[in-house]
Amino acid sequence: MECQDCHKRPATVHFSQSINGNKTEIHVCEVCAKENGYMPYQEEGYGLHHLITDLFNIDSAITGAQGSKQQFKQIQETKCPQCGMGLSEFKRIGKFGCASCYETFSSRLDPIFRRVHSGNTKHFGKIPKRRGGDLRKRKELDAYKEELDRLIKEEAFEEAAEVRDKIKALKGGSETGEKE
Amino acid sequence: MTLQHFMKEAISPWMRDEGPDSDIVLSSRIRLARNFSDISFPLAGNKEKLQEIRQFFQNKYEHESFQDYEDFALLSMEDLTAVEKRVLVEKHLISPHLAKNQHAGAALISQNEQVSIMVNEEDHIRLQLYFPGFQLTEALEKAFELDDWLEEKIDYAFDETRGYLTSCPTNVGTGMRASVMMHLPALAMTKQINRMIPSINQLGLVVRGIYGEGSEARGSIFQISNQITLGITEEDIIGDLRGVVKQLIEHERKARTRLMEQSGKQLEDRIHRSYGVLEHSRIIESKEAAICLSNVRLGIDLGMIEQVSRNILNELVILTQPGFLQQYAEKTLSASERDELRATLIRERLQLEK
Ligand SMILES: [Zn+2]
Numbered sequence: 001m002e003c004q005d006c007h008k009r010p011a012t013v014h015f016s017q018s019i020n021g022n023k024t025e026i027h028v029c030e031v032c033a034k035e036n037g038y039m040p041y042q043e044e045g046y047g048l049h050h051l052i053t054d055l056f057n058i059d060s061a062i063t064g065a066q067g068s069k070q071q072f073k074q075i076q077e078t079k080c081p082q083c084g085m086g087l088s089e090f091k092r093i094g095k096f097g098c099a100s101c102y103e104t105f106s107s108r109l110d111p112i113f114r115r116v117h118s119g120n121t122k123h124f125g126k127i128p129k130r131r132g133g134d135l136r137k138r139k140e141l142d143a144y145k146e147e148l149d150r151l152i153k154e155e156a157f158e159e160a161a162e163v164r165d166k167i168k169a170l171k172g173g174s175e176t177g178e179k180e
Numbered sequence: 181m182t183l184q185h186f187m188k189e190a191i192s193p194w195m196r197d198e199g200p201d202s203d204i205v206l207s208s209r210i211r212l213a214r215n216f217s218d219i220s221f222p223l224a225g226n227k228e229k230l231q232e233i234r235q236f237f238q239n240k241y242e243h244e245s246f247q248d249y250e251d252f253a254l255l256s257m258e259d260l261t262a263v264e265k266r267v268l269v270e271k272h273l274i275s276p277h278l279a280k281n282q283h284a285g286a287a288l289i290s291q292n293e294q295v296s297i298m299v300n301e302e303d304h305i306r307l308q309l310y311f312p313g314f315q316l317t318e319a320l321e322k323a324f325e326l327d328d329w330l331e332e333k334i335d336y337a338f339d340e341t342r343g344y345l346t347s348c349p350t351n352v353g354t355g356m357r358a359s360v361m362m363h364l365p366a367l368a369m370t371k372q373i374n375r376m377i378p379s380i381n382q383l384g385l386v387v388r389g390i391y392g393e394g395s396e397a398r399g400s401i402f403q404i405s406n407q408i409t410l411g412i413t414e415e416d417i418i419g420d421l422r423g424v425v426k427q428l429i430e431h432e433r434k435a436r437t438r439l440m441e442q443s444g445k446q447l448e449d450r451i452h453r454s455y456g457v458l459e460h461s462r463i464i465e466s467k468e469a470a471i472c473l474s475n476v477r478l479g480i481d482l483g484m485i486e487q488v489s490r491n492i493l494n495e496l497v498i499l500t501q502p503g504f505l506q507q508y509a510e511k512t513l514s515a516s517e518r519d520e521l522r523a524t525l526i527r528e529r530l531q532l533e534k
């Protein structure tokens with residue numbers, strides 16, 4: 001069958017489309033399919049699942065050498081208690097099934113994150129306002145404490161006193177940390 | 181449908197405004213990926229739960245307003261035809277992934293189409309916000325405010341060490357993808373862009389030719405975005421991106437000046453020929469249209485073409501894509517029918533300028 005679009009190449013992409021209720025069969029070649037947007041253009045086309053599979057393969061090549069006991073353990077794979085995703089499925093699709101997967105596979109994640117996020121494994125950035133209220137406060141406190149130490153070292157006592165007041169206010173008041 | 185009416189629907193209201201550096205930067209976008217904490221992600225979620233999420237968005241946010249983003253409309257994917265979805269993709273209001281999708285997909289879109297919140301895409305929530313021109317800082321600020329607004333009613337999946345938890349490991353942490361759409365005809369013509377891309381990549385940023393492969397061939401429109409989302413703050417990501425965009429703007433301006441100095445007549449010839457093609461052709465392929473539109477837009481920016489408005493590139497690049505053409509025709513079109521309609525639309529659109 002030839003491509004119905006260019007009439008040159010053979011049709012390799014087949015599907016039906018319905019427009020205003022009319023179903024149409026579409027048979028096009030890959031080039032025309034791309035041209036017309038029938039093919040998904042990949043937003044994050046980095047072959048991530050290959051990367052993850054590779055990482056796991058290296059991983060099991062190392063552990064596999066330690067004997068069959070370990071390998072047996074791997075066959076009875078860990079499954080995520082919330083969504084039921086197993087390690088092999090995660091390896092295959094390269095995506096998490098739910099938030100709990102992060103805990104389930106936590107011992108495996110650092111090498112993946114390091115590869116994908118150029119060496120990083122920990123979040124620095126926005127913290128949810130409501131849900132992360134406590135964490136927000138703690139991070140803010142840490143930052144103030146660091147500043148305080150620095151100021152004391154520099155013997156900038158006046159500024160240090162100001163920072164100490166801020167720390168007091170943050171520890172004491174519940175809402176004070178919200179707005180500066 | 182008249183052309184004017186059709187175009188009015190085709191062009192998002194926010195695109196009519198000119199932002200800073202809009203001779204080179206077409207738009208700035210922030211996208212945040214978020215999930216509900218105790219519901220499995222769409223790929224593993226059960227249908228009813230995902231329906232509940234969509235229902236939640238319908239109940240809580242449909243027809244709501246937040247600041248300038250008024251009267252959110254909720255579009256359920258299964259209520260739309262293939263062409264309607266395609267058009268939303270071409271307007272960048274939804275992703276191809278959502279259009280193709282599965283269960284309970286929806287998009288919550290503000291009246292001015294500046295904000296689109298995709299529901300049950302790869303993540304439960306993909307919040308996107310567009311600004312015209314080069315306005316990354318402003319876009320980030322507003323995206324955070326919108327994020328806080330959603331968070332008032334939603335428990336996000338968030339982990340102290342890993343940050344915002346997403347379905348794909350490439351998005352974890354900030355969940356943020358910031359991107360800038362740039363028109364870089366002089367850097368593309370002189371092939372300088374090819375030399376610059378590797379060093380941009382080293383900064384953890386990605387450059388893509390936006391409407392397909394082969395840069396100059398597709399209207400010299402490039403998208404620059406961050407790749408890393410973990411271990412770096414949103415502000416720092418934006419800072420790096422801003423730095424690169426500023427440099428690209430500078431290089432593009434220099435390259436334009438040099439082109440004018442060294443081969444001004446040839447450039448002028450090329451621009452006016454392209455204008456001629458757009459004004460008179462009866463059949464035009466999308467590739468040729470994209471090249472000509474890019475040249476004409478450059479001609480406008482350089483003051484060689486005065487009677488045409490600047491927005492023409494953004495507008496016609498979107499309008500002449502297959503989804504829009506078929507929506508305009510209200511039927512499926514073959515490639516040759518599309519090429520004819522494309523030429524007609526462009527001619528008529530240029531007529532409107534007179
Ligand atoms: Zn074909």
Ligand SMILES: [Zn+2]
Binds near residue numbers: 097
């Ligand atoms: Zn899970």
